[in-house]
Amino acid sequence: MFAALGDIQFEVVGSPETYESAGAYDFAEQKVIESKPLLQWVGNDLERLKFELMWHASFTNPGAQLARLSATAAEHLALPLVFGNGGFRGFFVIESINVKSQQLSAGGSPIAIRVALALKEWVADSILLSRAKRVTGFSPLGIITAPQQETGAGANALTAGVSVLLSTPSATGASGPNLEAGDLPAAVIVRSAGR
Secondary structure: OOEEEOOEEEOOOOOOOEEEEEOOEEEEEEOOOOOOOEEEEEEEOOOEEEEEEEEEOOOOOHHHHHHHHHHHHHOOOOEEEEEOOOOEEEEEEEEEEEEEEEEEOOOOOEEEEEEEEEEEEEOOOHHHHHHHHHHOOOOOEEEOOOOOOOOOOOOOOOOOOOOOOOOOOOOOOOOOOOOOOOOOOHHHEEEOOOO
16 A cells, blocks of 8 residues: 555555655735835745556546545545655645546446546644643543653653543444443552653
8 A cells, every 4th residue: 555545545646657745934014114025934834745556457446436436535534644754744635536537348347547636735624623722631640550760850750551431432322342440440540740
């Protein structure tokens, strides 16, 4: 897998034939009397990514891949982009899909198609993020897995352990192990010092 956009995996011949990343930096021009204008940095523009992918019937169903990509684009949602090495690039929307058929069957089904996919970065609204930080601005619970030694002036570090919530029920109804009230002594449940 080269990359995944949401739940769409890009299985391509070799690697993408082209991959472009473009970012811009916005500057406002401030007019000055009897002098040249001054520039003031306003902010960074949204990142744009362009991929040219080759889908071939020898390893995937090009028609089904294209239909799934088009259906996802029609939902107009921001999706996480994760590369095959595990690198998370951020959230992106599908800006455009261009298809060039390389080879078709006698019935018109695609055997090999070249897909040019343009993605645009999506950034969460800062007002929504500030509200989310206020709502979730509490110290999460944790479990101490070993006694702590104080190091330095009043150190109160939390040993890495497991979350109190070992699992959450999934939408399908099946879930993993759940903690019961008597599973942990109250003495090992603490609030994180860092929050």
